[in-house]
Amino acid sequence: MISASQCRAARALVEITRGKLSLRSGVDEKVIHDFERQISKPDDRIIETLRSTLEDFGAVFIGENGGGIGVRLKFTAAEARQIARLEGEGGVVANDRVP
Structure with missing residues (x-):
């Protein structure tokens, strides 16, 4: 179940009107x-x-987890691929050899 506030917030996050949600x-x-x-x-x-x-x-609904209920956006597959690509752009991670 979701709360009224979560419903309103999710609609705002995914940028749809009540009319579109209704349809x-x-x-x-x-x-x-x-x-x-x-x-x-x-x-x-x-x-x-x-x-x-x-x-x-x-929308992704977050249940009570000690920090309160909430809602967030989920990543699409394309966004996840883009994040993975961007995370590797800095090169190989290594220890700094700074004295």
Whole structure:
């Protein structure tokens, strides 16, 4: 399950509107609005549908781990390859021989 704040934050991170989330998830836009504003709480099935749809857009939900709940973006395969390439650009890592 995700919280209303996580839903709102994930939508902001993946840069989609409530309307687009509604279209992709099949959940009425008013239900999403009311959930994010904590006006009402939809049933668990709807919340899981929103979570799954937001994950498809690239959100990763972080459960309570001592530091609080959260949400972040996941890396795409292309981004992971680019990071690996950039990490190796400095050459071979070796000990400095500075006295």
